[in-house]
Amino acid sequence: MSIDWSALASVFGVSLAVTVGLVALFTLGVMGLSRRERAVAQGDSATLAVTGAYVCFAGCAAAVAYGISLIVA
8 A cells, every 4th residue: 555645745735725715714704794893883884894704705605615516526
């Protein structure tokens, strides 16, 4: 039995990068929603922050759906 170490390292690197990117995208979405809460408390409008947050959450959902489609296929 032989282990292809370069392929293992490649899978590890890609999965680490995608995980960090997905967590960062979700964090940006949460930050956008918290800016909305702050703006509402001050009486301002934060439509750009809310739109950005929804885009970030949609990107997270798309990444999860793509991962599930890879597993099922």
